[in-house]
Amino acid sequence: MARIDLSVPFAEKDQAKLLGARWDVKAKTWYVPDGVSAEAFARWMPQLAGFGLEHEPEFHVRAPYYFILQSVTECWKCFCPTRVFSFKLPEEHEQFEFAEEDEDTDFSLDSGLGYWVSHGFRGGLSNVVTLSPSVIKQLRSYTTRYEPDYSQKAGAVYYMNHCQHCSAKLGDFYMHSEPGGAFFPTSPNAASVMTLHLINERFDGNGGVGWASEDFMDFMQLKNA
Ligand SMILES: [Zn+2]
Secondary structure, eight states, rough: OOOOOOOOOOOGGHHHTTOOOEEETTTTEEOOOTTTGGGGGGGOOOOOOOOOOTTSSSSEEEEESSEEEEEEEEEEEOOEEEEEEEEEETTEEEEEEEOOTTTSEEEEEEEEOEEOOOOOOOEEEEEEEEEEEHHHHHTTTTTTTTEEEEEEETTTEEEEEEEEETOEEOOOOHHHHSTTTTOOOHHHHHHOOOOOEEEEEEEEEEEEEEEOOOOOOGGGGEOOO
């Protein structure tokens, strides 16, 4: 498993150390040691492009409520069926978008000017980079195996599912983007084995929101938390 290096500002080094980060003298970098969950280190982890500007909100995706989606996939490594999780967002969800850079005005990306946009569709969240503490708390009552890990393919750390039998990494791409993938049902029948857990709390997080012309959500089993 690739080690997760952290970019910790000097002023925050004691905090990182307290949380369990180790210092690599040769590479002059803090890192997450084996056997320690990377979750607490999100703010110092390599992030997907598009984040890290000044003056922006901490979370770019928000919703008044949300669903934790439970599905099943076959592990590529041990070939056993394993439970996998992701988030579904209701039509009311909003995304923070940056104002277009415009030479005629004072807008620039550095200013962090932007606005909340509602697209009015239900969304599936993938490549999740960060989640608010209350969302993490809810998620943990369903699984401990959907947690930050390094993806070679994405070249970054994101919340990734892990096989419940052999702990192999189960990346988001295939499950979200390939028709028939664990989170990409193509028929009511395929959707009927998936479970939506309704969480009646605010969602705040960072990740990619995707949608399908037909998401078959109405055929999934709905459970109230
Ligand atoms: Zn496995």
